[in-house]
Amino acid sequence: MPEGHTLHRLAAGLRERFGGRRVRADSPQGTFAEGAARLDGRVLVAAEAHGKHLLAVFRAPAAEPCDLTLHVHLGLYGTLRFGDGPAPPPAGQIRLRLVDGEGPVEGPVEHHAGHHAELRGPARCALVTPAERAELHARLGPDPLRPDPDPEPAWRRVATSRVPVAALLLDQKVVAGVGNVYRAEVLFRQGVDPYRTGRELDRATWQALWSDLVTLMAEGVRTGRIDTVRAAHTPEAMGRPPRVDDHGGEVYVYRRAGMPCHVCGERVRTAELRGRNLFWCPGCQR
DNA sequence: TAAGTATGTTAAG
DNA sequence: TTAACCTACTTAC
Numbered sequence: 085m086p087e088g089h090t091l092h093r094l095a096a097g098l099r100e101r102f103g104g105r106r107v108r109a110d111s112p113q114g115t116f117a118e119g120a121a122r123l124d125g126r127v128l129v130a131a132e133a134h135g136k137h138l139l140a141v142f143r144a145p146a147a148e149p150c151d152l153t154l155h156v157h158l159g160l161y162g163t164l165r166f167g168d169g170p171a172p173p174p175a176g177q178i179r180l181r182l183v184d185g186e187g188p189v190e191g192p193v194e195h196h197a198g199h200h201a202e203l204r205g206p207a208r209c210a211l212v213t214p215a216e217r218a219e220l221h222a223r224l225g226p227d228p229l230r231p232d233p234d235p236e237p238a239w240r241r242v243a244t245s246r247v248p249v250a251a252l253l254l255d256q257k258v259v260a261g262v263g264n265v266y267r268a269e270v271l272f273r274q275g276v277d278p279y280r281t282g283r284e285l286d287r288a289t290w291q292a293l294w295s296d297l298v299t300l301m302a303e304g305v306r307t308g309r310i311d312t313v314r315a316a317h318t319p320e321a322m323g324r325p326p327r328v329d330d331h332g333g334e335v336y337v338y339r340r341a342g343m344p345c346h347v348c349g350e351r352v353r354t355a356e357l358r359g360r361n362l363f364w365c366p367g368c369q370r
Numbered sequence: 371t372a373a374g375t376a377t378g379t380t381a382a383g
Numbered sequence: 384t385t386a387a388c389c390t391a392c393t394t395a396c
Binding site: 090 | 376377378
């Protein structure tokens with residue numbers, strides 16, 4: 085489920101398992117063999133996410149001039165999974181495998197019975213220069229999950245835009261990390277018609293959307309799922325039979341096209357907007 | 371077992 | 384606007 089919260093969880097996962105540790109790196113699938121060879125034996129010193137982009141920094145060994153930064157974007161169906169114990173024989177297409185390496189930092193590296201990680205199907209897996217990394221940060225909007233994000237640049241773009249707010253929310257240059265689920269859910273929770281343009285939103289409404297994203301996405305990082313339904317709207321609170329949602333979390337509208345709205349009972353609508361499926365409740369979102 | 375779909379982005383046309 | 388990327392899960396048969 086690679087929306088922003090997933091990448092922040094993965095960054096934390098890398099720090100916890102490999103931070104300050106030497107890692108063995110290889111590319112069983114082969115297309116990142118050169119990059120993996122350059123990372124092999126280095127110490128992971130930092131990992132962070134900006135939106136849906138994951139960046140991991142590996143310290144330069146004594147003999148080499150500079151740190152290396154690994155840039156990963158999972159795209160629609162990439163995965164990064166952690167495992168405990170010795171890495172199993174590679175199964176399937178593994179672009180990059182990291183294995184906890186033990187032993188003195190300057191000595192030979194051995195396989196270790198600690199953690200391992202497997203990266204499959206990413207849209208991007210590359211080593212980037214500091215300049216490329218700076219470029220990436222510069223082209224991404226504020227991320228509700230980063231420490232002290234400044235939402236002002238996002239508002240400046242929104243306030244003058246003739247683009248529907250639903251499209252602005254998925255534009256990573258405006259806000260980084262929001263995906264299709266958070267988009268649908270935050271617009272529902274704030275009662276905003278997805279087709280209202282940026283310039284048709286007042287500042288308070290945008291502020292409410294932003295604040296709610298901060299809340300929802302932080303919760304997503306904690307739990308690893310996207311839950312957006314308020315206590316007041318749970319089936320029990322609404323006096324209805326228990327609900328079964330099968331999308332990994334409890335939501336109001338995402339992928340609920342044709343089903344009755346949990347709040348007003350109108351049927352949830354869906355439409356394609358710029359190649360992505362949009363979901364909303366016409367009763368609650370004006 | 372096969373088909374269909376997806377929480378995303380880029381590059382080609 | 385469309386295709387490509389080529390994983391993983393769900394649903395249909």
